[in-house]
Amino acid sequence: MHSFTNGRLVTAYEIAIGPVFMPLIGYARVSTAEQNLAYQVTALKAAGCDLIFKDEGVSGAVASRPALDQVLAELGDGDTLIVWRLDRLGRSLKHLIELNDDLTLRGVFFESLNEKIDTATAMGRFVFHILGAVAELERSIIRERTLAGMAEAAKEGRFPGRPRLVA
Numbered sequence: 001m002h003s004f005t006n007g008r009l010v011t012a013y014e015i016a017i018g019p020v021f022m023p024l025i026g027y028a029r030v031s032t033a034e035q036n037l038a039y040q041v042t043a044l045k046a047a048g049c050d051l052i053f054k055d056e057g058v059s060g061a062v063a064s065r066p067a068l069d070q071v072l073a074e075l076g077d078g079d080t081l082i083v084w085r086l087d088r089l090g091r092s093l094k095h096l097i098e099l100n101d102d103l104t105l106r107g108v109f110f111e112s113l114n115e116k117i118d119t120a121t122a123m124g125r126f127v128f129h130i131l132g133a134v135a136e137l138e139r140s141i142i143r144e145r146t147l148a149g150m151a152e153a154a155k156e157g158r159f160p161g162r163p164r165l166v167a
Contacts, residue, residue, distance in 0.1 A: 104119065
């Protein structure tokens with residue numbers, strides 16, 4: 001059973017014992033200074049985020065992003081990290097899975113507004129694990145193709161990598 005109060009979804013648990021307020025913390029990122037964070041920030045505020053960390057002009061391919069590093073350091077047990085879209089947070093699916101694993105170990109929930117993923121729910125965790133399985137399958141297929149290509153090259157007398165020393 002759910003109802004809405006002041007535009008906020010209220011669960012049966014909250015109806016029974018009273019409101020539960022867990023910090024909702026947002027993270028927004030744009031790759032170039034010409035892009036605008038306004039749309040993401042508006043969506044994060046509408047989702048109930050009181051605190052929003054912002055990286056402007058920072059590529060998602062960069063491992064270290066100042067605001068992301070700061071938000072990850074500040075998140076604690078019971079907090080929820082919310083992003084507008086998955087690609088705003090992770091460099092790759094593998095990176096997203098690693099981030100979520102770290103958050104889960106620390107008792108932090110994760111939510112993506114656009115993809116409607118919320119790891120506070122069983123279905124959200126399931127969807128995230130399916131994404132992880134797809135990423136693992138992709139890595140395995142790439143590895144198999146690479147090994148098959150190396151074996152074929154070896155048959156033709158070509159050996160990838162550093163030149164072999166002839167003694």
